[in-house]
Amino acid sequence: MASNYTDRQFQGTYLFDGQMAKKGYGLNKMCYSFNDQAARDEFNTDPEAYCEKFKLTEAQKEAIRNRDVIGLLREGGSIYYLAKFTGLLKLNMQDIGGLQTGMSTDEFKAMLEKNGRGEV
Secondary structure, eight states, X not given: OOOOGGGOOOTTOOOOOHHHHHHTHHHHHHHHHTTSHHHHHHHHHOHHHHHHHTTOOHHHHHHHHTTOHHHHHHTTOOHHHHHHHHHXXXXXXXXXXXXXXXXXXXXXXXXXXXXXXXXX
């Protein structure tokens, strides 16, 4: 019996399907807003009020408070939109890759280079 993509699981990754998109709609919409400096300033002034503005769930707000990127993925965050939030934290994609794999950023970069992923 052939398996489909939903049967595959990879450590540190979360399937972003229609259900997760619905769950994370407000979170992702908020993260998208960080494209604008005014939105970033508003968030940094009062993160709680900004989360309320986008109707985040309590679990999402807790993950925002804790700067818990993996928790945000579990709560419906799309990595593409979460990258906007992690930018506020001064994290890049290699930092996030390290978080997802349980490696330090330097270990993650070394793994990418070792596996021929080129410059990071």
